[in-house]
Amino acid sequence: MTNSPSPGPGRALPLGATFDGAGVNFAVFSQNATRMTLCLFSDDGRTETARIPLPERDGDVWHGYLSGIRPGQLYGYRAEGPYAPEEGHRFNPNKLLIDPYAKRLTGHPAWHDALYGYTVGHKNADLSFDTRDSARFMPKCVVEDPCFDWGRSRRPETELHDSIIYEAHVTGLTRRFPGAAPEGGFLALASDRMLDHLTGLGITAVELLPVHAFINDRFLVDKGLTNYWGYQSIGFFAPDPRYLHKDRLWEFQYMVARLHAAGIEVILDVVYNHSGEGDETGPTLCFRGLDNAAYYRLADNPRHCINDTGTGNTMNMSHPMVLRMVTDSLRYWVETMGVDGFRFDLCATLGRTDRGFDPGAAFFDALRQDPVLAGVKLIAEPWDIGPGGYQLGAFPPPFAEWNDQFRDDVRRYWRGEDGLAPSLASRITGSAMQFDHSGRPATSSVNLVTAHDGYTLADVTMYEERHNEANGEDNRDGHGANHSDNFGVEGPTDDADIAAARAQRRRNMLATLLLSQGTPMLLAGDEFGNSQGGNNNAYCQDNDIGWLDWDNADDALADFTRRLIAFRRAHPILRQKRFLHSRERVVDGIEDLFWWREDGAEMEDGDWEDPGRRLVCAEMRMASGTPPYAQREEALLVAFNAGDALTLTLPDPPDGFAWIRHIDTATPGAGPAPAGAAIEMAAASVLVCVLERADD
Structure with a gap:
């Protein structure tokens, strides 16, 4: 090992390893470190070839410049x-650390006690100090030039009211897909x-489960499992290596x-609320070793992390350099990697201050004023496990939010529970009680x-x-209240009547989703009836449980889903930004919503x-206040019957008009037909x- 080459002073900006054609500028933040050392490695990552103290510090940014360094160089910090x-x-120079701004990593940590800053098993626990070198167990950072020729590629820029979002796992979606590469990936x-x-199918946006570099939790590896979903990020700028089968950044950009x-x-789907390092007993891989007190929110006893996320730690979004790292990451994925939006895991955590959740927190203000980020889709998971963590409807515009109340009320309604008609009515009209404030549009509710x-x-x-059971937690993990219904038989069945009833229920719930x-x-996978065998927490199942079963696809359900999406696209009444409140319209004096x-x-x-009411029937028009040029159709009547068969008397149509039946989940293949006075x-x-x- 050598301390050469000799570095120049470099620059404090930008953070990370930046190749300029002649060399690389290295810059990393640490407020409380006393010395920062850049470590270079051989091409195979096994040999540490140089340790180079960064020569300059501007404020809390350590930096230096190395001539002759090229993309592909492996590195880390101590x-x-x-x-x-x-x-x-918790500084420990025996531990090799990931650059928070690294654009690519060579792999994942190989679990060993040397990865911990303290001596595992010591009587003083995390107060002890471990002197073993962790480098051979750590992935290495890779210097990258992320330039990509986008050619004539243009962003679709689909308005949220026209969007059909498709949530997918990269491997789960592709691994068993006919004709795809067997390993899946970008x-x-x-x-x-x-x-x-x-x-x-009619999809306008794919929402990918976390693709930022993440770790495989040690307790999962010890059980022969893996972190499949990826909610343990360790690198906010690097795509996870498991999805890069040629080890090149352009694979993501090409996708x-x-x-x-x-x-x-x-x-x-991005995870900025915590990192994969866990609580104070977790490993020292990146943030903990660079500056534990700056990167993490600490308890009154600063030995311990605050755990509003349920994962052991919480990122300190009140620190300006942590906030900067997150916004830098978001801009990088938009400007360099081409993405169109983000879904923020446990987004309530990102809005926490010392006083609790605040919709005016620095994180939200930073995104809303940013000329890059304010123009992309921003979707919040509106809760965490901390005090006052459930914040559905409380996020500022332009955020949209996952609406779990839509999910639960729709499931309970179709299961036949009493008293759910008012709740369903609220959900199909945009959950106005939660979202109709502060100028927020009806599209703020992401229905699922x-x-x-x-x-x-x-x-x-x-x-x-x-x-x-396959998760190895004695079936104690996962949601306990699923509001599900097995129709009298747990799991698959050969009973034709039960199979038909189940198929009808799936069509009903898909129709409710796409008609709201x-x-x-x-x-x-829901479009073709994919099953996980009843596993409702497949976070560690990188196997047939978690992968979509394309071989057993229900083609009839897929065709019906396509038809529903096409119907939604054809009818702007279903895709409104304004809420429906049964208000008279200036254009014709007719109210925009009737309940029958x-x-x-x-x-x-x-x-x-x-x-005992089991029928919810709504007649919808373009909302009051909609400009005349947007009045492109007359009315829709949508009826949801969770009870017995009935005769539905339709409202009298205006002269020269007729009600035409287009969708009926009981006869999914039937085409449009006149409905008459009753149906x-x-x-x-x-x-x-x-x-x-x-x-017509």
Whole structure:
């Protein structure tokens, strides 16, 4: 090992390792370190070839410049400073550290006790100090030149009210897809056949589970499992190596370009609320070793981390350099990697201050004023596990939010629970109680009936009890309240009547999702009945449980899903930004929303209060206040019947118009047909009629 080459002073900006054609500028933040050493490694990462103290410090940024260094150079850092856990400091120069701004990593940590800053098993626990070198167990950072020729690629820039979001795991979506590369990954997602499936379905945006570099938790590795979902980020600028099968950044950029060319946006599920280092007993891989007291929120006893996330630590978004790192990361993924938006895991954590959650927190203000980030899609998971952590509806515009109340109310309504008619009415009209404030649009509600975290749609109709035995936690993990229904048989069955009822329930829930105001999100695989065998927490199942089962796809359900999405696209009444509040419209004096009973009379208070009511029937128009140029259709009637078969009396159409039935989940293959004055509605079904000119 040598201390040459000799570095120049370099610059404090930009942070990270930046190649300029002649060499590389290295810059890293640490407020409390006393010395920062750059470590260079051989091409195979096994030999540390140089240790070079960074010669300059501007404020809290350490930096230096090395001539002749090229992309592909492997590196890491060692930070010196106080090891005083009682004061929040955990510096240990024996531990090789990941550059928080690294653009690529060579792999994942190989679990060994040397990765910990303290001596594992010592009587003083994390107050002890470990002197073993961790370098051979650590992934190395890679100097990268992220330039990419985007050619004529353009962002789709789809408005949120026109969006159909498709939540997917990169490997889960592609691993078993017919004709895809067997290992899956970014390139498989960019294949012609995958793009054909997505465009044929009508998808406008793919929301990918975390692709930032993340760790495989040690307790999972010890059980022979892996961190499949990826919610343990360790590098906010680097794509996870498992998805780069040629070890090149351009694989991600190429995927984005291909999706954009097909008219599909890319949204990333990002995890900035915590890191994969866990609590104070976790490993020293990056932030803990660079500056534990700056990067993490610490308790009154600074030996311990605050754990509002349930993962052991919480990133300190109140620190300006941590906030800067996150916003730098977001801009990098937009400007350099081409993505179109973000879904923020446990977003309530990002808005926490010393006083609790604050919609005016620095993080939200930083994004809203940023000329790059204010123009992309921003979606919040509106909760965490800390005090006052459930904040549905409390986020500032332009954030949209995952609406778990939509999910639960829709499942409970179709399961036949009493008293759910008012709740369903609220959900199909955009959840105004939560979102109609501060000028927020109806698209603020991201509607979902399933997501990666929980049952698939098929499993909602096949299992009443979770079946997570393969996770190795004695089936104690995962949601306990799934609001599911097995129709009397747990799991698959050969009973034709039960199978038909389950298929009908799936169509009903998909129809409810795609006929509601708000922004619909579809879980990948739900369109063809994918099952996880009742596992509602497949976070560690990188296998047939977590991968989509394309071989057993329900083609009829897929065709029906395509039809629903096409119907939504064709009818702007279903895609409104304004909320419907039964207000008269200037254009014709007609209210924009009516609620009907099955006998053709308008709903009254007593009808809504009836716990046994199983029919919700809405007549919708373009909302009051909609400009005249946007009044492009007359009316839709959507009816959701969770009860027995009935005769539905339709409201009288205006002269020259007629109600035409377009969607009926009881006869999913039927085409449009005149509805007449009344229509026979099957038990447990959804019906949609369109008010059309009679001569059409």
